[in-house]
Amino acid sequence: MGGKDSISNLPDEVLGKILSLLPTKLVVSTWVLSKRWRNVFPLVDTFDHRPTTTPGGPSFVSFISKHIFLKPSTHIKKFSLTCQPGEHSNCLIQTVLERGCLELHVQCNLTHSLGIIVFERNTLVKLTLSDGLHLCNHKQNFDVRVDLDRAPYFPSLRSLSLGAVSVGADLFKLLIWHCPVLEELFIRDDDADLSTWQGFVSSESLKRLVVSVVNLPNDDVWLFAPALVFLDYSSCVPCYFGEVVLDSLVEARLDVRFWESPTDDDDDDDDDDDVCGYFDGDVTNLVAGISNITTLHLSPNSLEVFHWCCKTMPVFNNLLRLSIESDKEKGWQIVPLLLNKSPNLQTLVIKGLVHKVTNGCGDVCPCNPSKRRKKRKRMMKEEEKEVEEDEDEDDTSCCLWTCQVKFLEISGYRGTRREHKQMRHFLGKLKYLETVNVGLHQEVKSLSYLRVTSDLKKLRSVSPTSQIHFL
Structure with a gap:
């Protein structure tokens, strides 16, 4: 005789919760186990409809409609x-919503029109629309103007995600306006079209x-979100940021x-004003709109854009943590100004130290443009070291001298x-440094680990209490 069937002895409500955690195709297959399981099936509250058929042959939509949605x-x-294509998706969604659905995800394998x-x-x-959906304001005619009086209302929607969805400007505004308690908005475009x-x-x-898009359909960008706590914005710079x-x-x-x-044909003769006017x-x-933040993360692209396309830099009085990512093709021209405008900065995080050398790097780094670098290569190593140490002692005008950073992290x-x-x-x-965390690149092998760490430990620190840790 077979072993005891412990699962079947569980209450129907518990079985329903368990089945809700499984793939729907597997859940449908339990229909053939016994009459008991047929009674459990209606208690399942989570479904994932993908193109498939049940073992008996009927389509998933037909099966679900007959045994679940009609109840x-x-x-x-x-x-x-x-x-x-060919499925009555609109009717299926309406039926799901009539059953009190709280979380809906709709995507497409091919371009598909969905009437709002x-x-x-x-x-x-929570509502997620993605991957090929054409969101229109009418069931059949895409050209019908949006009727704001009859537009759908989302009284409880707190999270809206639009990923690679074709939607017009009026309909986009309508969606946002008709979500009075919306807390999360995710927008993604993978294709420039x-x-x-x-x-x-x-x-x-x-x-x-969270905005991550390839293109900008409009010349201007407007952000009015007085309660916003977190912003993740990735896009090309528009002609103008409005309000x-x-x-x-x-x-x-x-x-x-x-x-x-931006490209400079001659790194030695950088003219910021001429290049800036080109873009x-x-x-x-x-930049003014984010001036009250406490944590700021900037990509190499953002450092470049801030330098060329920001006419005035505000004071970041509340900024405690600044994180920047470096790139050998991008300069650090804006970094000295950022540090000077952040009087209360406590933590500086830098991913990668190699960046493009320009005349605008300022005193945040010891880099020299090509002519100076070639000239210094003619010096003896001992003389070069002596000159650099003298400059370190005498240059009290460097922005780093007044920087309040206590924690430095390099990866x-x-x-x-x-x-x-x-x-x-x-x-x-950095005379206020207390802790320096250095994350070594994965290419640093075990044989060179001791050399790299030993060289760093030998460096002289202006802060007597600073300690270096390796990650």
Whole structure:
């Protein structure tokens, strides 16, 4: 005789919760086990509809519609739908919403039109639309103007995600305006031909905004979110940032980039004013709008854009943590100004120390443009070292001398000559340093580990209490 069936002895409500955690295709297969399991099936509240058929042959939609959706007592908590051509997706979504669905995910394998009218009645808390959906304002005619009086209302929606969805400007604004308690908004475009992001957000309840797009359909970007706490923005720099109201912002991660990177034919004769005038775009309002934050993360692209396209740099009185990412093709021209404008900065995090050498790097690094570098190569190593140490002692005008940074974190350290000079520069100027964490690059093998760490430990620090730790 077989062993005892412990699972079948569990209460129906418990079995329903267990089945809700399994793939829906597997859940459907339990229908053939016994009549008992047929009674359990309606208690499942999570479904994932993908193109498939049950072992008996009927399509998934037909099976679910017959045994679940036609029963008014069925409650659906979470439903994921992959639309297919020829399927009645709109009717299926409406039926799901009538069952009190709280979380809905809709995506497509091929381009598919979805009328926004299907959301006319809903209890949704989380909505995700992605991958090929064409969101229109009418079931059949895409050209019908949006009727704001009849537009769907999302009274409970707190999280909205639009990923690679085609949506017009009016409909995009309508979605945001009709979500009175929205807290999270995620926008993603993977293709330059799509137009999900319309360069506009206006919400008094929004707390988290993540934008990652390839293109900008509009010349201007407007952000009105006075309750926003977290901003993650990745896009090309627009011609102009309009109103930017982010009064409650605590943390910002920015990757604002040019359509084409600025290039200097002659690194020795950089003329910031001439090069700056060549680029369209202005991020002055964006920078001013984030001036109250405590944590700021900047990509190499953002450092470049801030330098060329920010007319005035505000004072970041509340900034405690600044994180920048370096790139050998991007300069550090804006970093000295950022440090000077951050009087209360406590933590400086840098991913990679190698950056493009220009005349605008300022005194935050010991770099020299090519002519000076070639000239110094003619000197003896001992003389070069002596000159550099003298400069370290005499240059009290360096922005690092007044910098309040106590915690310095470097990642991706390889131990090259340039990186070593940069570390010596930091340790010799940051007089309030207490802790230096150095994360070694994975290419630093065990044989060179001792050499790299030993060289760093030998560096002289202007702060007598600073300690170096290796990660």
